[in-house]
Amino acid sequence: NASKFDYDLVVLGGGSGGLACAKEAVEYGARVLCLDYVKPTPAGTKWGVGGTCVNVGCIPKKLMHQASLLGEAVHEAVAYGWNVNDRDIKPDWKKLVKVVQNHIKSVNWVTRVDLRDKKVEYVNSIGSFVNPHTIKYKTKQGELKQLTAQYVVIAVGGRPRYPPIKGAIELGITSDDIFSYEKEPGRTLVVGAGYVGLECACFLKGLGYDPTVMVRSIVLRGFDRQMSEFLAAMMTERGIHFLNTTIPMGVERTPEGKLLVQYRNTTTQTDGSDVFDTVLWAIGRKGLIEDLNLGAAGVQTYNDKVIVDHTEATSVPHIFAVGDIIYGRPELTPVAILSGRLLARRLFAGSTQLMDYTDVATTVFTPLEYSCVGMSEEMAIERLGADNIEVFHGYYKPTEFFIPQKSFRHCYLKAVAEVSGDQKILGLHYIGPVAGEVIQGFAAALKSGLTVKTLLNTVGIHPTTAEEFTRLSITKRSGVDPTPAS
Numbered sequence: 001n002a003s004k005f006d007y008d009l010v011v012l013g014g015g016s017g018g019l020a021c022a023k024e025a026v027e028y029g030a031r032v033l034c035l036d037y038v039k040p041t042p043a044g045t046k047w048g049v050g051g052t053c054v055n056v057g058c059i060p061k062k063l064m065h066q067a068s069l070l071g072e073a074v075h076e077a078v079a080y081g082w083n084v085n086d087r088d089i090k091p092d093w094k095k096l097v098k099v100v101q102n103h104i105k106s107v108n109w110v111t112r113v114d115l116r117d118k119k120v121e122y123v124n125s126i127g128s129f130v131n132p133h134t135i136k137y138k139t140k141q142g143e144l145k146q147l148t149a150q151y152v153v154i155a156v157g158g159r160p161r162y163p164p165i166k167g168a169i170e171l172g173i174t175s176d177d178i179f180s181y182e183k184e185p186g187r188t189l190v191v192g193a194g195y196v197g198l199e200c201a202c203f204l205k206g207l208g209y210d211p212t213v214m215v216r217s218i219v220l221r222g223f224d225r226q227m228s229e230f231l232a233a234m235m236t237e238r239g240i241h242f243l244n245t246t247i248p249m250g251v252e253r254t255p256e257g258k259l260l261v262q263y264r265n266t267t268t269q270t271d272g273s274d275v276f277d278t279v280l281w282a283i284g285r286k287g288l289i290e291d292l293n294l295g296a297a298g299v300q301t302y303n304d305k306v307i308v309d310h311t312e313a314t315s316v317p318h319i320f321a322v323g324d325i326i327y328g329r330p331e332l333t334p335v336a337i338l339s340g341r342l343l344a345r346r347l348f349a350g351s352t353q354l355m356d357y358t359d360v361a362t363t364v365f366t367p368l369e370y371s372c373v374g375m376s377e378e379m380a381i382e383r384l385g386a387d388n389i390e391v392f393h394g395y396y397k398p399t400e401f402f403i404p405q406k407s408f409r410h411c412y413l414k415a416v417a418e419v420s421g422d423q424k425i426l427g428l429h430y431i432g433p434v435a436g437e438v439i440q441g442f443a444a445a446l447k448s449g450l451t452v453k454t455l456l457n458t459v460g461i462h463p464t465t466a467e468e469f470t471r472l473s474i475t476k477r478s479g480v481d482p483t484p485a486s
């Protein structure tokens, strides 16, 4: 009997997953309360409702990526005959930060209005468990409140990690700070070569700064190796520096106000140091379970993540988790949103549809973007065996690259497929312009059982780069050079 509880659903965390779940649940008549609170970063950055994606993730990242691509486009425009007077074009960092932050504030506003309209109760406070059905939080006035809920959804997401070395917290910043950073970043050390690190280094380079990426082991661990190495090579070609197999040892401020970073190359076992204006940690994220008092609810965790089953249920049947806080799932906004929505439908609308976490497409927003869906070549070999897969691949030359004589050395794509029958496609990988836009449609096709036969029977849209997927004919096994003649 739901009525014995104050709420049908309490959602802890108002980010992508939590808000999607809360808004969907009220559609089916549930009484919903959502708690969201952001602790300021060590550098003092704070933001509003909406979570990581809107405030310090996907959205400001894509806007800075776009700003950086536009700088490149101005130079290309000259080649196309545009008269651009000042060719030494420089971005105004402060203005960029201002317009990005203005956009974010408008999204925060729309989110709050939306919650009010949909009658989701929203409280700006940290929620934690008192017992499996009871949540407590402090009001703005400091009053402690308790409420009961039939179901609880944990959607608290994560925050960037800092390395446990001298000066890291006091002197370094993270992706939580960069999009509102008042100072020009200047010469920047980006520590970490996951996609957040690579993307930040790339937009900084595009905006005219001088980034160095410190790589502990390999770039983009977990992604297709060949594509990842292509990305690193493309970044090097564009003047981004890499410190390979290197770890940071400490940061201190120099008398001139710069940051002196000590580091160690773990291959050569040699120590080195360099001076930077900004140090940005992009060494991964930790789940925000610390304030939840999960012990009081009996929810099981692994490291700093919540363990769930295929229904997103935790070890306590009426407590669920969605989004980045789940152990072992992709940390992506659309994943958090869809799993939150589907969960609400199962809880309040009698649905049985489960979230399918397989074949989730993703994009790394480097200047030539990398997008993929399905298996990497390594994963396909591991799962099916090298003899049972066929890899189709090719380099291509985007038409729009010719006039500005842009490098297309790393424009490359491949399809990983089964070797026999109609050759079911297991994974698609693409490096080139607007990769996310290209792969999104193919992701739906792959989910519908796309085969090489279908791909090659699909008429391309000319002249696009996406059409290259419809004319892949060279297999890796053949050893034929996949470079186009013209």
Ligand code: FAD
Residues within 6 Å of the ligand: 012, 013, 014, 015, 016, 017, 018, 035, 036, 037, 038, 039, 050, 051, 052, 053, 054, 056, 057, 058, 059, 061, 125, 126, 127, 128, 155, 156, 157, 158, 175, 196, 288, 291, 292, 322, 323, 324, 325, 331, 332, 333, 334, 336
């Ligand atoms: P979040 O959005 O992090 O929301 C959780 C909220 O809960 C936060 O506001 C948090 O402060 C709050 N909270 C925590 N503890 C409590 C508590 N006890 N009580 C109340 N509130 C609490 N994904 C993509 O799909 N595409 C991208 O291009 C992309 N780019 C990214 C770029 C960067 C730099 C980063 C950092 C991430 C990016 N992501 C991207 C990932 C994406 O942002 C996350 O997957 C997504 O935001 C996860 O949503 P969530 O609901 O799980 O958590």
Ligand code: NA7
Residues within 6 Å of the ligand: 163, 191, 192, 193, 194, 195, 196, 197, 215, 216, 217, 218, 219, 220, 221, 246, 247, 248, 282, 283, 284, 285, 330, 331, 332
């Ligand atoms: P990732 O993808 O976990 O990458 C973290 C990177 O940082 C990776 O290259 C790590 O190297 C490196 N790392 C981790 N710890 C250290 C230390 N202590 N020192 C130096 N380098 C280190 O995290 P991201 O922040 O890029 O992205 C996290 C998620 O957020 C991502 O899934 C997105 O969806 C959003 P390693 O390969 O472990 O040697």
